[in-house]
Amino acid sequence: MDLEKFKKTWINQPENSEKLSKVDIYRLTQSKSSSIVKWILIIGILELIFWTSINFITPKSFMEIYKDFNMIGFLNAYTILHYLIIIAFLILFYKNYSSISIIDSTKVLMKKILKVRKTVKYYVYYNLAGLVITNIIITSVFLSKPDTLMKALNPNGVSVEITTVLSVFLIATIVLVLIIFLILWLFYKFTYGKLLKKLNINYLELDKLEKLN
Amino acid sequence: MQKELENKFLADFEQNQNIVHKICRIYTTNQDAHNDLFQEVAVQLWKNYSKFRGDSKFSTWMYRVALNTAISLYRKATRSIKTQDIDDFSYRIKSSEYDDTEELQLKALYKAIHQLNDIDKALIFLYLEDKPYKEIAITLGISAVNARVKMSRAKDKLKRILNP
Numbered sequence: 001m002d003l004e005k006f007k008k009t010w011i012n013q014p015e016n017s018e019k020l021s022k023v024d025i026y027r028l029t030q031s032k033s034s035s036i037v038k039w040i041l042i043i044g045i046l047e048l049i050f051w052t053s054i055n056f057i058t059p060k061s062f063m064e065i066y067k068d069f070n071m072i073g074f075l076n077a078y079t080i081l082h083y084l085i086i087i088a089f090l091i092l093f094y095k096n097y098s099s100i101s102i103i104d105s106t107k108v109l110m111k112k113i114l115k116v117r118k119t120v121k122y123y124v125y126y127n128l129a130g131l132v133i134t135n136i137i138i139t140s141v142f143l144s145k146p147d148t149l150m151k152a153l154n155p156n157g158v159s160v161e162i163t164t165v166l167s168v169f170l171i172a173t174i175v176l177v178l179i180i181f182l183i184l185w186l187f188y189k190f191t192y193g194k195l196l197k198k199l200n201i202n203y204l205e206l207d208k209l210e211k212l213n
Numbered sequence: 214m215q216k217e218l219e220n221k222f223l224a225d226f227e228q229n230q231n232i233v234h235k236i237c238r239i240y241t242t243n244q245d246a247h248n249d250l251f252q253e254v255a256v257q258l259w260k261n262y263s264k265f266r267g268d269s270k271f272s273t274w275m276y277r278v279a280l281n282t283a284i285s286l287y288r289k290a291t292r293s294i295k296t297q298d299i300d301d302f303s304y305r306i307k308s309s310e311y312d313d314t315e316e317l318q319l320k321a322l323y324k325a326i327h328q329l330n331d332i333d334k335a336l337i338f339l340y341l342e343d344k345p346y347k348e349i350a351i352t353l354g355i356s357a358v359n360a361r362v363k364m365s366r367a368k369d370k371l372k373r374i375l376n377p
Binding site: 003005006007009010011012013015016019020021022025026028029031032033034035036037101102103104105106107108109110113198199201202205206209210 | 219223224226227230231234235249251252253255256257258259260261264265274277278280281282284285286287315318319322330331332335340341342343351352353354355356359362363368371372375
């Protein structure tokens with residue numbers, strides 16, 4: 001069977017019954033875009049705001065315990081480094097976003113969108129790794145000075161076994177970090193993962209096509 | 214200057230709007246999704262119109278922007294096919310000058326295209342629109358040779374769906 005017959009049918013098909021006027025078209029162009037790239041950027045920015053505000057809403061009294069362990073210097077250095085990295089990510093986000101142009105060829109356009117995705121992915125990896133590594137460092141320092149930790153955890157001096165307190169502390173820390181880790185991972189899956197699933201399939205299809213030769 | 218550009222754009226779009234309607238019809242299966250995609254394409258076309266230098270025809274540029282939007286920028290495009298929606302859509306393109314056989318054929322064609330993946334849809338659409346391989350290749354960002362190879366596969370797929 002020949003598709004040429006269908007081609008003729010296609011070309012002869014009547015125009016859409018609802019022909020839009022210039023005014024209708026103008027009205028449409030004034031509406032907001034709901035494109036994937038826009039949502040990736042919005043979620044990325046919201047996430048940045050979220051992390052920054054978490055840092056800001058942490059109460060000052062929370063920092064008291066770090067004084068006892070001489071960790072203020074370490075924490076300040078880490079915070080400065082962290083913000084420098086975040087700023088670098090922001091610059092990358094913006095650069096990626098501004099380089100995206102709908103008038104590129106489909107493959108180039110999708111490549112750029114996937115680059116945005118990669119940047120966002122590294123950003124999430126950085127946050128996840130940062131969460132785990134800083135907690136390992138802090139917990140190790142805490143456990144290396146059991147007496148100071150005991151005093152901080154049990155300021156009223158209730159008589160309990162020091163090993164019990166330390167075990168509970170360690171387990172609670174691990175559980176907490178795991179929970180936060182899981183929430184973050186799920187968040188990543190349901191936002192970027194969902195947004196980019198279809199796109200990934202399309203990109204792979206185009207890529208496969210290019211590798212035919 | 215801006216006003217002049219806007220008027221030119223609106224006139225061009227008005228004249229070529231059927232291209233966008235056809236693309237929306239192959240990438241969506243109900244009226245809501247169709248309107249959504251049409252709107253997104255309109256937004257993207259206008260947003261990028263200043264970058265359109267006129268070194269290609271407006272319609273050629275429109276093909277690219279509309280297909281790019283459908284393939285890679287549009288989020289809600291994954292909707293399952295509902296027979297009811299297709300019937301609804303076929304009603305909309307009914308015309309007295311179009312005879313029944315052709316209408317049935319067109320309906321079958323759209324139904325078959327809906328079963329293809331996004332890239333194959335674009336290939337078949339550009340084939341049906343009688344675009345040369347060179348233009349198809351440039352639009353998708355692949356070589357003309359690959360466009361040819363992939364096109365013959367997409368056509369085979371379409372034939373198999375049309376004639377099981």
